[in-house]
Amino acid sequence: MSNIRDxxxxxxxxVATVSRALQQPDLVSLKTRTKVLSAVKQLGYxxxxxxxxxxxxxxxxxxxxxxxxxxxxxxxxxSGMQQAAHDKGYSLLLCNTLxxxxxxxxxxxxxxxxxxxxxxxxxxxxxxxxxxMKTGSVLPMVNACEVLDRIxxxxxxxxxxxxxxxxTEHLLQLGHKxxxxxxxxxxxxxxxxxxxxxxxxxxxxxxxxxxSLLYPGDFTLQSGHKAATELLALAKPPTAVFCxxxxxxxxxxxxxxxxxxxxxxxxxxxxxxxxxxAAFSDPPLTTIAQPAxxxxxxxxxxxxxxxxxxxxxxxxxxxxxxxxxxxxxxxAPAVSD
Amino acid sequence: MSNIRDxxxxxxxxVATVSRALQQPDLVSLKTRTKVLSAVKQLGYxxxxxxxxxxxxxxxxxxxxxxxxxxxxxxxxxSGMQQAAHDKGYSLLLCNTLxxxxxxxxxxxxxxxxxxxxxxxxxxxxxxxxxxMKTGSVLPMVNACEVLDRIxxxxxxxxxxxxxxxxTEHLLQLGHKxxxxxxxxxxxxxxxxxxxxxxxxxxxxxxxxxxSLLYPGDFTLQSGHKAATELLALAKPPTAVFCxxxxxxxxxxxxxxxxxxxxxxxxxxxxxxxxxxAAFSDPPLTTIAQPAxxxxxxxxxxxxxxxxxxxxxxxxxxxxxxxxxxxxxxxAPAVSD
DNA sequence: CTTATAAATGTTATCGGTTACATCAATATC
DNA sequence: GATATTGATGTAACCGATAACATTTATAAG
Numbered sequence: 001m002s003n004i005r006d007x008x009x010x011x012x013x014x015v016a017t018v019s020r021a022l023q024q025p026d027l028v029s030l031k032t033r034t035k036v037l038s039a040v041k042q043l044g045y046x047x048x049x050x051x052x053x054x055x056x057x058x059x060x061x062x063x064x065x066x067x068x069x070x071x072x073x074x075x076x077x078x079s080g081m082q083q084a085a086h087d088k089g090y091s092l093l094l095c096n097t098l099x100x101x102x103x104x105x106x107x108x109x110x111x112x113x114x115x116x117x118x119x120x121x122x123x124x125x126x127x128x129x130x131x132x133m134k135t136g137s138v139l140p141m142v143n144a145c146e147v148l149d150r151i152x153x154x155x156x157x158x159x160x161x162x163x164x165x166x167x168t169e170h171l172l173q174l175g176h177k178x179x180x181x182x183x184x185x186x187x188x189x190x191x192x193x194x195x196x197x198x199x200x201x202x203x204x205x206x207x208x209x210x211x212s213l214l215y216p217g218d219f220t221l222q223s224g225h226k227a228a229t230e231l232l233a234l235a236k237p238p239t240a241v242f243c244x245x246x247x248x249x250x251x252x253x254x255x256x257x258x259x260x261x262x263x264x265x266x267x268x269x270x271x272x273x274x275x276x277x278a279a280f281s282d283p284p285l286t287t288i289a290q291p292a293x294x295x296x297x298x299x300x301x302x303x304x305x306x307x308x309x310x311x312x313x314x315x316x317x318x319x320x321x322x323x324x325x326x327x328x329x330x331x332a333p334a335v336s337d
Numbered sequence: 338m339s340n341i342r343d344x345x346x347x348x349x350x351x352v353a354t355v356s357r358a359l360q361q362p363d364l365v366s367l368k369t370r371t372k373v374l375s376a377v378k379q380l381g382y383x384x385x386x387x388x389x390x391x392x393x394x395x396x397x398x399x400x401x402x403x404x405x406x407x408x409x410x411x412x413x414x415x416s417g418m419q420q421a422a423h424d425k426g427y428s429l430l431l432c433n434t435l436x437x438x439x440x441x442x443x444x445x446x447x448x449x450x451x452x453x454x455x456x457x458x459x460x461x462x463x464x465x466x467x468x469x470m471k472t473g474s475v476l477p478m479v480n481a482c483e484v485l486d487r488i489x490x491x492x493x494x495x496x497x498x499x500x501x502x503x504x505t506e507h508l509l510q511l512g513h514k515x516x517x518x519x520x521x522x523x524x525x526x527x528x529x530x531x532x533x534x535x536x537x538x539x540x541x542x543x544x545x546x547x548x549s550l551l552y553p554g555d556f557t558l559q560s561g562h563k564a565a566t567e568l569l570a571l572a573k574p575p576t577a578v579f580c581x582x583x584x585x586x587x588x589x590x591x592x593x594x595x596x597x598x599x600x601x602x603x604x605x606x607x608x609x610x611x612x613x614x615a616a617f618s619d620p621p622l623t624t625i626a627q628p629a630x631x632x633x634x635x636x637x638x639x640x641x642x643x644x645x646x647x648x649x650x651x652x653x654x655x656x657x658x659x660x661x662x663x664x665x666x667x668x669a670p671a672v673s674d
Numbered sequence: 675c676t677t678a679t680a681a682a683t684g685t686t687a688t689c690g691g692t693t694a695c696a697t698c699a700a701t702a703t704c
Numbered sequence: 705g706a707t708a709t710t711g712a713t714g715t716a717a718c719c720g721a722t723a724a725c726a727t728t729t730a731t732a733a734g
Binding site for chain 2: 001046047048049050051053054057059061068069070071072075076078079082083086091092093094095096098103106109110112113114115220221225247250251253254257276277279280281282
């Protein structure tokens with residue numbers, strides 16, 4: 001691999017001149033610039049960015065903590081991040097945490113060992129408070145998709161409460177009274193917000209909240225299937241099921257069908273995220289569309305702004321949602337409670 | 338951020354001693370080692386890995402080119418890669434190419450600019466031959482999931498021909514004679530192999546190959562839907578459709594149902610990959626299971642072996658497949674042909 | 675034709691580690 | 705007790721680029 005010294009020698013100039021010819025061309029005469037560029041070409045010289053970054057102290061890498069890339073929604077978010085990062089000259093170091101806290105910590109440490117400049121986390125389980133304490137220094141971090149309670153950091157999220165409320169209203173307007181919710185893990189702020197929105201709508205409609213209709217899932221197809229099966233086994237089963245993501249909704253649809261019921265004839269099902277499979281389920285899924293790629297690109301922009309000191313006090317960017325009505329939701333069955 | 342000099346000063350030793358105390362502890366007396374470690378702790382010293390890697394010339398980063406992370410199968414492969422890379426002290430620089438060749442080249446160049454040590458590509462469109470020529474130096478590369486024709490490089494793949502043959506045989510055994518195949522883009526080696534396997538099975542069964550039953554898709558749900566719709570409009574429509582991935586198969590199922598036909602009563606549908614959604618489609622999808630995570634981890638292992646000079650002549654690792662029979666395939670309708 | 679000023683280029687310290695080599699002390703060998 | 709050997713530590717070069725500062729050359733002004 002040729003280095004800047006080789007280029008300087010071949011061009012008959014100093015290393016500083018080579019560096020300037022490449023970085024600030026207007027500081028170098030046309031003649032020397034030409035000589036330098038020709039030498040660069042002849043040697044196939046490529047600057048060693050490891051050296052550049054070491055010297056500058058900027059790695060231009062961003063760590064991304066994703067609970068699981070196997071989740072279609074997150075995949076879209078990552079895609080948006082990658083595009084934005086590339087546009088701004090950054091690279092993404094991807095970490096599929098799989099809820100392994102040691103793994104998360106290990107990747108977060110990359111910022112402190114100068115392997116990355118900052119970190120983006122989706123779905124925060126919150127553990128970075130300790131990490132920040134321990135090192136004393138602040139970890140440049142942006143949070144996307146789910147709000148972090150304990151730490152004030154730039155965030156891009158949906159108004160999950162309003163979205164869940166809107167979907168619940170949609171089901172109420174269809175005449176449903178017993179609306180179950182297949183939610184996420186209990187402690188998740190995301191789940192808390194969506195359950196709050198669900199209750200907002202119930203309260204506004206004067207429908208009593210029934211704890212037994214709240215079922216905790218884990219965002220997988222399997223858990224949606226299991227949840228629906230168990231909800232239908234209740235003494236008073238629901239006529240509508242609102243799922244916190246589309247995977248669980250698709251799992252729920254299968255569970256309902258296997259119980260010999262029809263969707264939406266007997267039970268309506270609604271999802272959240274509008275993943276590509278939502279439009280292809282049978283029946284196609286009514287869901288809340290989120291601008292997934294925009295979550296990613298916005299998170300990256302926020303983080304880079306933060307790194308460049310261009311950011312005020314931990315802004316919260318709220319992205320819009322859209323209720324997509326498809327065939328999985330319909331009028332409540334006549335004999336409904 | 339404290340550096341090694343700060344530690345040396347606080348511990349009252351030289352920087353070399355600090356470095357040795359941390360890297361080769363047995364070269365340092367117990368007494369000094371203790372002093373050094375205590376100073377490290379007191380200062381919260383973390384070695385600047387940017388400096389280490391610059392000096393060593395090893396970045397410990399691997400570029401991963403993925404056509405699209407939105408593809409569930411690739412998401413699993415990436416998950417496997419990430420796990421393996423982390424275990425071996427490497428990080429993944431993820432590039433979602435979206436079939437943008439400029440993007441691919443841009444990321445491939447990261448190896449030449451010392452931002453990464455090597456590259457893994459899934460689904461090669463082949464363009465790195467030129468890139469290698471241009472720079473003169475070899476690009477340490479591993480290919481996964483799809484074989485690269487023009488370049489001899491370590492590869493981990495399925496026996497796609499055998500797998501496609503097995504699935505086609507399964508359909509033939511069910512009595513199907515008109516078996517369509519929704520394949521990938523024409524030039525893809527992956528598609529070529531699978532089509533070859535499909536023809537192997539037809540030939541072995543003495544069934545004539547019909548060009549009109551070969552429909553090129555692009556691995557998306559939409560393209561599967563479109564393909565199925567158009568195949569059913571043929572004068573002699575197929576009674577079975579073998580799709581080159583599960584997304585297209587799920588799209589095809591919807592297209593077939595919307596045409597008023599049943600799966601598998603009128604038309605059987607088979608997929609490839611066994612993504613999580615396959616078991617949750619209606620009917621559940623018969624498909625070829627691939628060890629996706631293992632593709633990823635094996636690719637990473639191969640690349641690291643290659644980088645460490647531990648690899649012989651471009652090995653090809655063949656991973657096993659498994660035909661998963663579910664409800665989307667059934668006996669050919671009686672009046673078939 | 676000088677001198678002042680600007681433009682172009684060169685010299686060299688620097689970033690933070692690692693490591694070859696030098697040095698010095700302690701123990702072993704004869 | 706002198707020398708060889710081993711062990712522990714220090715000194716400084718080095719990786720490849722950048723940029724502060726120094727120096728030279730060209731241009732402008734008087």
